[in-house]
Amino acid sequence: MLHLYDTATRQVRELELREPGTVSIYLCGPTVYGPPHLGHGRATLVYDVLRRYLEWSGLSVRLASNITDIDDKIIDRADREGRPWQDITHKCETVWFDAMGKLGVARPTDVPHATEYVDQMVSMIGELVAIDRAYVTADGVYLSVESVADYGLLANQNLHDMLEGGGEREVFGAEHKRHPADFALWKLSKPGEPSWPSPWGDGRPGWHSECVVMSLDLLGEGFDLHCGGMDLMFPHHENERAQAVALGKKFANHWMHNGFVVDTEGEKMSKSLGNVANLLDLMEHYDPRAYRMLLLTSHYRGPVTVTQKNIDDSVKNLATLDSFAARTAGVAAAAADADVVAKFRERMDDDLDTAAALALLFDTVRRTNIALDGGTDAAPLVAAVHEICAAVGLVLNAGGDVPAEAAEKAAALDAARAAKDFAAADALRAELQADGWTVETTKDGTKLRR
């Protein structure tokens, strides 16, 4: 069974399932106010690999991932551009799922929108106020973090240390809050802002309240795994958890956090730094599979640098696999080599060691080629390669359909070679390559793919 690093206990431990055979996962999704960047792509890819691996293992996965469609940043942009905020959220969500589709990220089983859950958020906040864990101020409702015994569990810091130093930081709502770390559950709206009714006045929910309500509603108490980027560890996940704990509910059993995409200087790509590389640009210029390949070569918890060189390497890795797929397209189906599959499991179960899994994949490809060159039975190895690819979501391109025109040229090329008219053969090959085909002239005739 899969072992994953758990942020709460700070150790790699088995992912225990609430219900055998089923995995419930909550992934914090995007706030839809701009195009997805490389960091979003990484997070969704990491958890897509996790999901596919679990499903490949025979488990049924319920993956809920929200869309935060009400937020200060959305309102700001709507104001700035003078258009309805819904216009922004709808458009951005379409772009988001379109991009994820291109990356080969399967759509989550549940996609809750924050705005669909406002009523439930209001009632949860009401409960927190009723049991005196939250309090009402002039600008909203706040959770009292001091009332949560183990607040700071995910941040691995106690409340006191957290407030030490930290630079000159503005504490939001400081004039009304009982403790500087208390956070807003409900923000009263200013005139003209989108708002929903509540017992405390018209307003909107705080970000941290959205995810706790949606995750508990869809997945129930004690769901298996909560994940997201490392930057969400604190305060977002800490605060989600604090609300659940304050309510006396069991929250996520296991916490998983992925590392950042960093720039060539090793600095995090951040919206505030303005060094965000756009995911859409990346996919426009490169095979979208290359990003998945790049991420698979590194560990999900470490930082990843995305450079031209990295991506180029990944494209070449894909070419090797595609070539393999084309070569083995005719190999009869067989049961996958049990030894390879067992090793693959072992590596993935060890905190998703995808780098080791890829090493195994390439080793298996090489062994298969040797078997094919030697004329021995390669079918189980071929099947194993396809199993691994399927489990991590790598879709191989075996060449696809060759249009009649290209097929004719390939046939003419073979004929020219048979007639030893190499000048004509080379000319035909050059033509095909100019059309974007990868031309492999083999003993069995010319093969085309692209």
Added chain:
RNA sequence: GGCGACGUGGCCGAGUGGCUGAGGCAAAGGACUGCAAAUCCUUCCACCCGGGUUCGAUCCCCGGCGUCGCCUCCA
């Protein structure tokens, strides 16, 4: 100030108390090929610094240096 991560060859990037060092890319040579391509073989072979523990450390401990992250915008 608190908490944490990282420092491996030309590049990317795993990993391990011992014959150290996955895999990919790049480079060189070779096999195959009319030539290429694809494939295979070979070569190139690195663990920030200083202490300590140990029979033995890149991996454990301590200290340093360097880089980065979080400490209420953030995947």
